Amino acid sequence: MIETKNITFSPERLAQVQTLIKRYPEGKQKSAILPILHLAQKDFGWISVEVMDYVAGLLDIQHIEVYEVATFYTMFHVHPVGKNVLEVCRTGPCMLVGSDNIVKYLEQKLNIQDGETTPDGMFTIKTVECLGACGYAPMMQVGEKYHEFLTEEKIDQLLEAFRQNATQL
């Protein structure tokens, strides 16, 4: 888990934030809130109250305006999460081809339940609603990447790859 102390964007990020704000008319900088929250989640791991307050400051809006938004949109983790959030689709079309079994397999394999994080902070399981990959199901999203046509073997390989990657870092 990433600690959220010293919440500040790098100078490159801050430049990016300025570019984002310019996409909207003057005085409508609040529109940049979702794009900026995505960047914040990427950099800080999750959206803590400190992160929300920081974003409010960047956009010169009330703190509550950020709280409302961050808690409405399910992509934002408002609690700490593991390094790899395994977002498994559980909606109808995925269920038709076995997403329940995928969730169960992950839960057994990682010894945690949906919504929980492994003690080493490596993995969080999060069931989510349709990700627009229904024909390539069962599937899960990890970071920006879609992993489709999941099987138990494929999951074994993926988990291993995530672990390897972690030791290299």
Add this chain to the structure above:
Amino acid sequence: MSRLKILTEHINKPEITGIEGYIKNGGYRSVEKALKKMQPDEVTEEVKKSGLRGRGGAGFPTGMKWSFIFKGSDKPRYLLCNADESEPGTFKDRLLMEKIPHLLVEGMIVSSFALGVRTAYIYIRGEYMYIMHILQQAIDEAYAKGYLGENVLGSSYSLDLHVHPGGGAYICGEETALIESLEGKRGNPRIKPPFPAVEGLWGCPTIVNNVETICKVPFIINEGGEAYAKIGIGASTGTKLISACGNINKPGVYEIELGVPVEEFIYSDEYCGGIKGGKQLKALVPGGSSVPILPQRLITTTAKGEPRLMSYESLADGGFATGSMLGSGGFIVFDEDQCVVRNTWNFSRFYHHESCGQCSPCREGTGWMEKILHRLEHGHGRMEDIDLLWDVQRKIEGNTICPFGDAAAWPVAAAIRHFRDEFEWHVLQPQEATRRNYGMGRSAEPIEQVTV
């Protein structure tokens, strides 16, 4: 049936994602033509002639929608492309944006020109972040080539185009929720009127169109509205992307000429390739999770005994009593081993989870439907639950701010309408119902609830 591909003809060419390859294959011709040879209203006129209908779900005529944009003020006008694609079963816009991103950029330029728009946004669901990068790249290339920015292709017309990510909320696909979201707020739909065409983004006249709708515009401008209208069947002109999923041999996205028989679409090798494992077809949701489910006997033929076709009219034939809707083209096929109660519960949970919570019939009703269906599916159901469920969905439909309420109610209503015996079996045989599925209505061997 002709095999005309308007959107996907070049989609498998690797060079097509880049602007050079795209232009080599005839890309951006419609921008040249519209900006150099046509007036904005002439562009709208061609779209009207084409009979193009919105591909986001409702099927509203696009040209007519464009003609509603309010021109009586000097406020800026906006075009928003709806790339939220969150309706379960729908994954077609993703294909276009990922494989041929310049088609959307081209369509946005010509459509913006028609509407007198100087700034346009593509609102893409946040989970499609990797596609947003692909679109951004395409937009950057289009700026560099002079198709976007100040004085497009040396004309007096200027346009800025931006992509904007959502944050994972199905409701933001609803056009007024999308506008709220783009303004940086929660995705709470607005009460209409005023309609977005008069008062939309930041109070300015705004048109919202689906990705696939916009991607049809270049063809219509290049070939003419009449040429487009000749494709398809009746008032279902042109082609439609169908995203096919569920228990079929060949899930994927298919561009069909509207009017293909449903039977051909499900069983021919060109499309779905039949039911997986040679099983029987049990049910079909033809247009995304919100549209009514059809039982086997109403899938390939209508109640009148006519062949059911892939068109707005034929899929809706018989009204909700015996028909459904083309919707977004999210085509979900159920084989004999699937449980309708379980699937209806799953969809209700989805709608409960995604309700924005503004109106009580939707916020409370979706919660009740989920609870009752959970009870039925897990062997604690009572016979009167089925009527209660019917009652709850009836009280949601038509009583809410936005059509989400209807979208949550319809699947429940249709499931009870066509599969009441299966619901009753769940009540009468609770033990058995947790062990096996109802199947086609005959006594089946015990099978697992979930097939891999």
